[in-house]
Amino acid sequence: MSAPTRPAAPATDEASGRTLGSTGVGWILVVCGAAGLLASLVLTVEKFAVLADPAYRPSCSINPVISCGSIMTSWQAELFGFPNPLLGVIGFTVVLTTAVAVLAGAGVPRWYWNGLFAGLTAAVAFVHWLIFQSLYRIEALCPYCMVVWLVSVLGWWYCLLHLEAVQKHRPLRSWQRLHRLHAVVPTVWTLTVSALVAHAFWPYWQTLI
Numbered sequence: 001m002s003a004p005t006r007p008a009a010p011a012t013d014e015a016s017g018r019t020l021g022s023t024g025v026g027w028i029l030v031v032c033g034a035a036g037l038l039a040s041l042v043l044t045v046e047k048f049a050v051l052a053d054p055a056y057r058p059s060c061s062i063n064p065v066i067s068c069g070s071i072m073t074s075w076q077a078e079l080f081g082f083p084n085p086l087l088g089v090i091g092f093t094v095v096l097t098t099a100v101a102v103l104a105g106a107g108v109p110r111w112y113w114n115g116l117f118a119g120l121t122a123a124v125a126f127v128h129w130l131i132f133q134s135l136y137r138i139e140a141l142c143p144y145c146m147v148v149w150l151v152s153v154l155g156w157w158y159c160l161l162h163l164e165a166v167q168k169h170r171p172l173r174s175w176q177r178l179h180r181l182h183a184v185v186p187t188v189w190t191l192t193v194s195a196l197v198a199h200a201f202w203p204y205w206q207t208l209i
Contacts, residue, residue, distance in 0.1 A: 025162040026102035032151040032158075033096030039147040040088030046144075047072050047083045060143050065201050070140035076133045084130075088148055091123055095155055113163055120156040127152045131193065135200040149193070154186055 046058045050072050060068035127149050
């Protein structure tokens with residue numbers, strides 16, 4: 001009989017004594033999954049309303065820049081032949097369910113985390129394509145889409161940190177620093193995307209000053 005394997009120790013923030021173990025990742029994924037699922041559901045409802053009535057004005061169409069209608073009627077909004085938000089409904093349901101299971105104490109196997117990370121990686125790649133299309137091709141913003149952008153990146157980043165934490169054979173010092181400064185990467189990403197948004201629509205923002 002083989003000796004029982006010891007559970008991987010959570011990544012420790014040496015500066016504050018806090019950890020980024022399964023519980024911390026679980027709560028982060030709960031927030032990301034719930035916010036992403038809600039935004040995707042709203043987008044799905046709005047999309048079907050637009051399909052049913054081309055004259056329908058989505059609730060998030062506020063001005064020439066913040067205009068969900070412009071995005072929903074674009075070909076990019078149905079890249080795979082169906083409304084993109086349906087992918088979010090499915091994907092964020094998986095994220096939320098996983099997070100609840102982790103917080104309930106369920107033992108989530110390593111292969112499942114790998115699969116979740118692969119899915120989140122695909123989502124992040126798709127999100128960045130959508131960001132480019134939104135800013136430089138469609139030239140409009142959708143607040144609900146931006147929520148999906150953010151929570152996809154957050155979920156991917158903290159899932160990556162969790163996977164690294166259970167790699168007992170890879171206690172790299174650089175990763176330890178990343179765990180201590182885990183908020184830096186999402187903060188830099190958020191500021192970068194905000195700067196791109198400000199630059200892309202600067203002529204319009206100037207009219208509001």
